[in-house]
Each structure stands twice: as C-alpha cells, then as structure tokens.
Amino acid sequence: MDIYNIEYNTEREKLxxxxxxxxxxxxxxxxxxxxxxxxxxxxxxxxxxVMGNLQPHLRDVPEFQHKLWDQxxxxxxxxxxxxxxFPVLTKEKLQERPERLNYPQNFPKYRFYGNNIKRMIxxxxxxxxxxxxxxxxxxxxxxxxKCYLNWNKDTVEDSAIFNHLYELSDGKINLKGxxxxxxxxxxxxxxxxxxxxxxxSGGKKNYRNNNRGKKRY
Numbered sequence: 001m002d003i004y005n006i007e008y009n010t011e012r013e014k015l016x017x018x019x020x021x022x023x024x025x026x027x028x029x030x031x032x033x034x035x036x037x038x039x040x041x042x043x044x045x046x047x048x049x050v051m052g053n054l055q056p057h058l059r060d061v062p063e064f065q066h067k068l069w070d071q072x073x074x075x076x077x078x079x080x081x082x083x084x085x086f087p088v089l090t091k092e093k094l095q096e097r098p099e100r101l102n103y104p105q106n107f108p109k110y111r112f113y114g115n116n117i118k119r120m121i122x123x124x125x126x127x128x129x130x131x132x133x134x135x136x137x138x139x140x141x142x143x144x145x146k147c148y149l150n151w152n153k154d155t156v157e158d159s160a161i162f163n164h165l166y167e168l169s170d171g172k173i174n175l176k177g178x179x180x181x182x183x184x185x186x187x188x189x190x191x192x193x194x195x196x197x198x199x200x201s202g203g204k205k206n207y208r209n210n211n212r213g214k215k216r217y
Contacts, residue, residue, distance in 0.1 A: 016075045024050065025075060032079050044082040047072060110164060112151035113144055118168060125172045137173055141165055142183050149185055158182045 015025055027047050034040040051068050052059035070089045073080060078091045120140050127133040141161055148156050161182060162175040 016077070017071060020051065020054070020071075020075070028072065028076050028080065031082075032076050037081070040080075041082050044072065044080065044084075110168065113147050113164070113168075117144060117147070121165070121169045121173065125169060137165075137175070138180065138182075141175065141180075145182050145185070155185050 012022070013025070015022060024047065027043075027050070031040055031043040031047060034043060048065075048068050051071070052065070055064070058064040066086045069084050069086050073089045074094065078089075117140065120136075120143075124133060124136050124140060127136065141158075144165060145156060145158070145161050148161065158181065159176070162178070166174050166176055
C-alpha cells in the first residue's frame with residue numbers, strides 16, 4: 001500500500017450536495033463528460049433512478065421527480081445538457097430572489113384580535129340585513145371582547161369594542177350608541193378558568209383511581 005497516494009476528503013473536490021455522497025457526484029461528472037447526447041440522456045435517467053432509490057416512498061411522486069432533476073442540474077454545476085421532463089433549472093433561476101410577501105395583518109394596532117376576526121367581519125358585511133346578521137355581529141363583538149381581555153387582563157367598556165368593530169368593518173357595522181350589551185367580562189373569562197381547573201382536577205382523579213386497591217406497607 002502506497003501511503004503517499006492516499007486521498008483525504010479535505011483534498012478532494014467539495015461536494016455540492018453532500019447527502020448523496022461522492023460516488024454519485026462522480027457519476028454526474030462522468031455524465032457531463034459524455035459527448036453522445038443519447039448516451040448522456042440514458043446515463044442521466046439512470047442517475048435519477050439511483051437518487052430516487054434513496055427515498056423509495058417518494059420515488060414515483062411527480063413533485064419529487066421534479067426536485068431530483070433540479071438537484072441533478074445543481075450537482076452538475078449546471079453543465080449537464082440533457083432532455084428533461086421538467087423545465088431546466090438554471091443558475092440565474094436558482095439565485096433569483098423571491099418576491100416580497102405582504103404582511104398579513106391589515107390592522108397592526110389591533111393584533112390582539114387576530115386575523116380571523118377581520119375575516120369574520122368581512123363575511124358579516126357580505127350578508128343581508130336581518131336577524132342572522134345581527135346575531136353574527138354580536139357574536140363577533142363578544143369574541144372581540146374576549147380577545148381584548150386575554151390581552152389586557154382588565155375590564156373593557158363595550159363602547160371601545162363597538163368603536164373597534166366600526167373601524168375594522170370600514171364603517172359598515174355600527175353599534176356605537178346602540179342599546180346592545182355584550183357579555184360580562186367575568187363570564188367571558190370564566191370558560192378559560194373552568195377549563196384549566198377541570199384539567200387539573202381530572203389529573204388528580206386519575207392518580208387516585210390508579211392507586212385505589214393497592215396495599216400500603
């Protein structure tokens with residue numbers, strides 16, 4: 001054994017996707033060097049099959065196949081010229097910056113209500129006037145009051161909730177100055193306390209049942 005010809009990983013070519021290993025990288029490098037296009041296509045499909053065998057449960061999924069072909073082009077440093085069933089991934093496309101996502105919260109100063117409240121209000125605005133819309137409006141207002149109390153842990157006037165509802169609905173739902181009365185703060189918060197107490201007592205009860213009938217020494 002010639003110790004002077006031993007190769008160390010630190011001296012070898014850096015792997016682009018190390019998870020596939022060095023042997024697969026060598027197969028791809030060999031495919032890039034093939035001059036005959038038909039033979040190159042055949043070798044590329046064989047490489048894709050080997051890559052798919054590493055995760056056989058996803059091998060035949062179309063989305064996963066697309067991912068494998070993209071990884072093949074990446075590992076070839078975009079030098080592999082073969083026919084592919086998917087759009088060819090280029091270096092420019094890979095380095096392209098994604099589009100900026102808009103912040104989903106329309107009213108940042110009322111974050112404690114959550115985005116679902118705005119969706120519920122939009123649904124209420126789309127309904128025709130009547131008892132059903134009035135019932136939904138009161139349900140939304142009570143839920144807003146509960147969300148406010150969860151955030152503030154203090155009392156809140158119904159008039160403040162009505163003002164927020166008017167603003168969030170773009171003035172289409174107006175309960176300001178109405179005779180409607182929302183649920184009492186203590187009743188709204190009682191559900192959370194009762195649920196917490198029930199869970200704790202349930203755990204103690206199970207503990208006692210598990211020890212019933214056991215001898216003590």
